[in-house]
Amino acid sequence: MILIDFIYHLGDLMPTLQQLRYLVAVADTRHFRRAAERCNVTQPTLSAQLKLLEEKLNATLVERGGSRILLTPLGAEIVARARAALNEVEEIRALAQLQGGNLASTIRVGVVQSLGSYLMPLIVPDLHQSHPRLKLYIREGLPANLLNSLKDGALDLLFYPLPVKETDFETLPLFREPLSVVVPQDHPFTTEQAVRAEMLKGETIMALEAGHRLNEQVERICDRYGARVSNDFAGTSLDTLRQMVAMGMGVSLLPALYVKSEVATQNLVAALPFEGVPPSRTVGMVWRRTSVRGAEYGELGDEIRKILSERAKEVTVLG
Numbered sequence: 001m002i003l004i005d006f007i008y009h010l011g012d013l014m015p016t017l018q019q020l021r022y023l024v025a026v027a028d029t030r031h032f033r034r035a036a037e038r039c040n041v042t043q044p045t046l047s048a049q050l051k052l053l054e055e056k057l058n059a060t061l062v063e064r065g066g067s068r069i070l071l072t073p074l075g076a077e078i079v080a081r082a083r084a085a086l087n088e089v090e091e092i093r094a095l096a097q098l099q100g101g102n103l104a105s106t107i108r109v110g111v112v113q114s115l116g117s118y119l120m121p122l123i124v125p126d127l128h129q130s131h132p133r134l135k136l137y138i139r140e141g142l143p144a145n146l147l148n149s150l151k152d153g154a155l156d157l158l159f160y161p162l163p164v165k166e167t168d169f170e171t172l173p174l175f176r177e178p179l180s181v182v183v184p185q186d187h188p189f190t191t192e193q194a195v196r197a198e199m200l201k202g203e204t205i206m207a208l209e210a211g212h213r214l215n216e217q218v219e220r221i222c223d224r225y226g227a228r229v230s231n232d233f234a235g236t237s238l239d240t241l242r243q244m245v246a247m248g249m250g251v252s253l254l255p256a257l258y259v260k261s262e263v264a265t266q267n268l269v270a271a272l273p274f275e276g277v278p279p280s281r282t283v284g285m286v287w288r289r290t291s292v293r294g295a296e297y298g299e300l301g302d303e304i305r306k307i308l309s310e311r312a313k314e315v316t317v318l319g
Contacts, residue, residue: 019053020082027079090153102296104133110146111159118257158286161213175315178278194275201226204250209234256314
């Protein structure tokens with residue numbers, strides 16, 4: 001009975017996996033609210049669990065009170081070990097799931113916000129029909145947050161703009177997606193069949209807010225051709241960009257799958273192709289190099305390429 005009581009109380013003293021996830025999220029975001037949003041919990045819940053973790057360990061892990069959250073030296077060391085532990089736990093879960101066969105279990109997928117709502121509807125119905133046991137848990141987010149969630153084991157796989165600089169990941173290119181010039185219905189460009197890139201000179205370009213890879217690409221295009229990015233009115237989504245363009249606040253450069261889904265079906269704005277070879281973004285899959293499910297993700301990539309070859313003629317399927 002004494003041994004049972006000891007084991008029971010020892011469990012109370014051990015950190016939980018969820019507490020370790022909260023600590024890693026705080027380390028990555030340096031902000032309690034953003035860490036809570038990333039973990040899909042309220043800020044009071046996250047703060048309370050971190051406090052409980054510190055009490056269990058009898059140590060201060062996070063310096064509070066300043067404008068920016070800092071880790072103590074011990075906290076930084078524990079975060080490093082927590083990352084490794086969380087990844088190992090995720091690999092155990094993945095290894096068990098593989099016993100049911102490839103594409104027959106849950107895959108936790110992250111997708112950038114400028115892609116998810118326009119890619120997933122194209123591929124999910126066919127994937128469900130061909131692999132009814134496959135379940136995709138899907139979360140949209142900003143690129144940096146998604147990569148951090150992948151590192152921590154909170155996500156298994158990303159649909160993501162390539163290339164990815166980090167060496168901890170495997171990547172598989174899926175398709176190349178051209179950008180179109182989207183303008184108000186009364187813009188002079190609407191008299192053209194296509195837009196030469198040089199015609200962008202002097203135009204005000206509506207772009208997504210900082211943190212989106214598409215924002216970085218549009219800024220490079222503007223620098224090259226003498227256009228001006230409207231930093232005062234950055235968009236929070238592709239839809240907000242479309243609405244602002246419709247109001248005559250500028251023009252925008254939007255990806256083909258969004259144009260197919262939202263622009264071409266309405267008369268709110270006009271979409272024009274670039275003349276010649278258009279600027280484009282490459283979209284692919286990203287997963288941890290250490291994942292035991294690499295072969296399964298490769299098989300999924302092949303399935304997605306086949307689907308897009310039939311359902312998305314606007315993009316160039318790679319591989």
